[in-house]
Amino acid sequence: MNRVRVEFEPAYLLSQRPYRETSQLVEAFTATHGRIGLVARGVRGPKAKHRGVLRPFAPLLLSWTSVGDLGTLTDVERAGVSLPLSGERIFFGWYLNELLLRLLQRHIPHEDLFGVYEAALAQLPASNPDAEAALRIFEKRLLGELGYAPPLASDFDAARRYRFDAFHDHFELAADSDAQAYLGSDLIALRDEQLQTRESLRAARRLLRGALARQLGGRELETPKLLRAMRRGGFGEVGSNSIPPATRFDALLNEPSDAHTVAPIAPLADDGAVE
Secondary structure, eight states, X not given: OOOEEEEEEEEEEEEEEEETTTEEEEEEEXXXXXXXXXXXXXXXXXXXXXXXXXXXXXXXXXXEEESSSEEEEEEEXXXXXXXXXXXXXXXXXXXXXXXXXXXXXXXXXXXXXXXXXXXXXXXXXXXXXXXXXXXXXXXXXXXXXHTOXXXXXXXXXXXXXXXXXXXXXXXXXXXXXXXXSEEHHHHHHHHTTOOOSHHHHHHHHHHHHHHHHHHSOSSOOHHHHHHHHHHTTOSOOOBTTOOOOHHHHHHHHHSOTXXXXXXXXXXXXXXXXXX
């Protein structure tokens, strides 16, 4: 097998966990190589060369070599500043990262999706009221990248209601009294990515979470559980430099890279953006 050498590839850190005494196992999402796994040697400890550089939600330039599935990090540079995520908004970012970890196989390029991820991250700071819409649009485009997006047609009638037939993958007209049906105006809003009302956000969340659940299954995401723990006071404040507890994310990193094991996310209190 040929050795691959990549230099200064735009990337974002998805997850990291300790490895041996001074190293880490890193998962990253890159601009032209997709999701990759790397051994980052000597990055832990007070005298580590790259101490503090490998952070989530910050643009990075990664260099690495690889022969097989897992590469070796050779250099990392900052390409910008970390987004100022804090409080519950940090879970929005973790949610995006966990979806990529669960859904993407390693070494498959997703150049368009990289830009979608970057744009979604930029919408997450607390000052932005459109963060939940950004999550829904990311889910829609991620599903589209994988070939599983709901078929949002160009001829929806805004005043009619539609039921989604998951088995045949199409929408059909439904009675006005059908509580499980979607209002045409909400489907148009999702199709056009103009989720400007609470009703359209709720409909988009229900439809997209159902699509995720059909294509993935079996195990619950860690991000909603961590959010519940925070709301119960299970751990302290979190900020943009935080990484979810390694013991909770080990399962993500130890599963085969083609594992598709996301469970549907049950809404909790308030808007349930990531629950």
